[in-house]
Amino acid sequence: MFHKLNHVVPLEDYRLLAQFVEGVSKIYDVKPVFDEIPVFQQLKENDLFEKAHVGPGGYGVIWNDEIDLSCEELFYGGADIATPFDGLVAFVEATRMWGLNESTLRKAIAYGKLKAGVDACKYGKQWVVSTKAMKREYGEPKYA
Secondary structure: OOOOEEEEEEEHHHEEEEEEOOOOEEEEEOHHHHHHOHHHHHHHOOOHHHHOEEOHHHOEEEOOOOOEEEHHHHHHHOEEOOOOOOOEEEHHHHHHHHOOOHHHHHHHHHOOOOOEOOOEEEEOOEEEEEHHHHHHHHOOOOOO
């Protein structure tokens, strides 16, 4: 079975949070690859590791023309983790419940107030956010 990558977040200590379209999340430790594939040493320079992003079509994570990891490597080489998305709410619902504009939530992600892959995640065209993160940043919902 092919596992398509939905989102990737660079974490501390050269780890990646990889989220797959089927709703599975994995933590992948890149450090062992540094010794196996010398070109990966570049990730330690000039904050290149932080520039990890999903490649076209979700087939892997890429940094530049020389460095990438396949989604299969991330899936089978990564460790399963539980994500904080047990209490999910769509942006449309969150904006109604908290009396906000959807653009406010999009800006909160862009500016790091809500962290993509931790507090909120995009599935297809739809963003969802955890109610825990919404309560942390905006307090209790104004409307049920």
